[in-house]
Amino acid sequence: MREDAPKAVTAIGLALQEQIEHGLLPASSKLPAERKLSELFGTTRITVREALLQLEARGLVYREERRGWFISPPRLAYDLMRRSHFHAMVSAQGRVPSTEVISARLQPASAAVCAWLQLPALSSVIQICRARRIDQRLVLYVEHYLNPEYFPQILDVDLSQSLTELYPSRYGLRYGQVRFEMVPTALQVEAAAALKVSVGSPGLRIARVNYDQQGRLIDCDLEYWRHDAIHVSAVVPG
Template identity: 50%
Template sequence: MSDSPLRIHQIREQLRQQLDAGVFDKDHKLPSERQLSELFAVSRMTLKDALSALEAEGLIYREGRRGWFVAVPRLIYNPLSRSHFHRMVEEQHRRADTEVLSIQSELASPELMRVMELEPLTPIERLTRRRSIDGRAVLLVENCLVSRYFPDILKEDLTQSLTELYRQRYGYRNSRSRFDVQPAAAPASVAKALHLSPGQMVLKIIRVNYNQAGELIDSEFEYWRHDAVCIRIDSQCRVETEAILK
């Protein structure tokens, strides 16, 4: 049989049956592309098309040159919830870790001025962190903090939740957030941190946060492995949070 869309569909369905049946453990490494292409008697290109379709569904994932792995369940992420990353992960009975990759004091770039509605030459702190679930790096996040709101913050433990740090150290409560969600090609720095190939698709979330006085105090640029997260909007979380805050 020629390498056709029908053949790609057949390979995808056969692999899905194996995955659904639990033949492979979660995070199990699949046979190499060469082995699978020989097994199904198809070209590497056809085999990659079938694997990419399963990756888009979140059933498997690829890590650079290491190969393909069986995906774990996606993290459920409700932007309307006030839960921070560690709490959100722990509530879903998973393990969260955060690693600080870099800290820079700089002036807001033109892009950041636009996103955060800042005046020219506004000093900011840019914090880049890699976040993992069950030991797997799934998120690179750049937090951009308006410096005047956070004196001496660089002396704090920045692996912890910034939401909790803002509340405990500075008395800020997050009263409003604005989100932009879009697919994007992974920049080289993001790809390296998340063990992707440059240009591989990620889910990019731009979030700006306001304190209880309505002041825009920080923004986040989140780059998620798209196979690791499910965005679920549940307005009940917002209702419950608003009731607590009143």
């Protein structure tokens, strides 16, 4: 990168940020191709890419493989203390949710899942993998692990619906206590492929270990969010 390239990166980033903040580049709109942007700013594609990567790190733009760069929409408010589920949470904020089932099967439980669900060695679990969108944008890849003892024939059901609503209607189970663990992460192969981003892209992993109304461990979820998709909050009652 040339000596003046850092200044060019900063200038391009500020120019695009100004356009975004004034609504000239609206949320979810697609940016011109990097080649077009390099012609517009009279610089190289490498310099344009660096400016876009810096804006992406700040959550102002995002990239999808083979589709290009887009203006980031507002983040979803994710309240840890509120009992809700993805479709209800998204809809309540005036957005449109959708869910795609990637796979669903009975399989041996990993050591981590055995620990979360307090299962003995060589136990089987039901794994359901889903990709979830807000306003057609892929934002979440989630792996659900269910104790088969509590969910007979669940693999025969439409699993694109809310499991939170399915559990009481079909099995008489409701969530009780929930334990959360959150950690920034680099998206691994499965999550990156589902979200159509590069392996190693920044993300937020939220692990949820769920008990039912009787205090039994019934399932756990591993949520992999795009880093710019949500704003997590919690208000603890005094």
